[in-house]
Amino acid sequence: GAVVSQHPSRVICKSGTSVKIECRSLDFQATTMFWYRQFPKQSLMLMATSNEGSKATYEQGVEKDKFLINHASLTLSTLTVTSAHPEDSSFYICSARKDGNYGYTFGSGTRLTVV
Amino acid sequence: AQSVTQLDSQVPVFEEAPVELRCNYSSSVSVYLFWYVQYPNQGLQLLLKYLSGSTLVESINGFEAEFNKSQTSFHLRKPSVHISDTAEYFCAVTSFSGGYNKLIFGAGTRLAVHP
Numbered sequence: 001g002a003v004v005s006q007h008p009s010r011v012i013c014k015s016g017t018s019v020k021i022e023c024r025s026l027d028f029q030a031t032t033m034f035w036y037r038q039f040p041k042q043s044l045m046l047m048a049t050s051n052e053g054s055k056a057t058y059e060q061g062v063e064k065d066k067f068l069i070n071h072a073s074l075t076l077s078t079l080t081v082t083s084a085h086p087e088d089s090s091f092y093i094c095s096a097r098k099d100g101n102y103g104y105t106f107g108s109g110t111r112l113t114v115v
Numbered sequence: 116a117q118s119v120t121q122l123d124s125q126v127p128v129f130e131e132a133p134v135e136l137r138c139n140y141s142s143s144v145s146v147y148l149f150w151y152v153q154y155p156n157q158g159l160q161l162l163l164k165y166l167s168g169s170t171l172v173e174s175i176n177g178f179e180a181e182f183n184k185s186q187t188s189f190h191l192r193k194p195s196v197h198i199s200d201t202a203e204y205f206c207a208v209t210s211f212s213g214g215y216n217k218l219i220f221g222a223g224t225r226l227a228v229h230p
Contacts (some may be wrong), residue, residue: 044205102147109157
C-alpha cells in the first residue's frame with residue numbers, strides 16, 4: 001500500500017529559529033502534496049497544496065513567507081517554519097496523492113513546540 | 116465551496132454497543148467522501164471511502180458508511196464497538212472536479228468506548 005514518511009515526529013526549537021519538516025512518499029510518485037495544521041482537539045486545517053515543480057498554493061490566511069513549501073520531486077515535499085514563535089506550536093501533517101488515484105495517504109505528523 | 120459538518124463532538128458508548136457518527140456535507144458538484152481515524156499523536160488512517168457505485172461501503176474492521184445524496188449525509192456506523200475503537204474520527208470531502216483535489220475535513224468526533 002501507499003506509504004508516506006514524515007520527519008521528524010517531534011521537534012522542539014527556540015523562538016526565532018527555523019524548522020524544516022520532510023514528507024516523503026516511499027512507494028509511489030506524489031503528484032500533489034498537502035500540508036495541514038492541527039491544534040489540540042481540533043480538526044485539520046489545510047495550509048497549502050503543492051504540485052511537483054510548481055509553487056505551492058496557500059489557503060487564505062496562511063503566511064507564505066512564514067511557511068515555506070518546496071515540492072522539488074515527486075517523492076519529497078518540505079515545510080519550513082521560518083522564524084518560529086510559540087504560537088506556531090502545533091501538530092503538522094502532510095498528505096500525498098497521485099494523479100488518477102482517488103486516495104490520500106497521510107504522514108504520521110510532526111509535533112512542533114517552540115519555546 | 117465544500118464543507119463538512121460533524122454534529123457530535125463527542126460520542127460516549129459502552130463496549131459492544133452500536134454506534135453512529137454523523138456526517139453531513141455541502142457541495143454544488145459531485146463529491147467523494149472519506150472517513151479517517153486518528154489515534155493520539157498520530158497521522159490519519161483511512162477507514163473507508165465512497166467514490167461511486169454502491170452507496171454502502173465497508174471497512175475491514177467492521178465499520179460501514181452509507182452515502183445518502185438526498186440527505187447529503189455519510190454517517191459512519193458500527194454494530195458493536197470495542198475499547199480499541201476509542202479514537203478521533205474525521206469525515207472528509209473532495210470533488211476532483213476542474214482540477215480541485217483538496218480534502219476538506221469536518222471538526223471530528225471523539226468516540227470514547229467504555230467497559
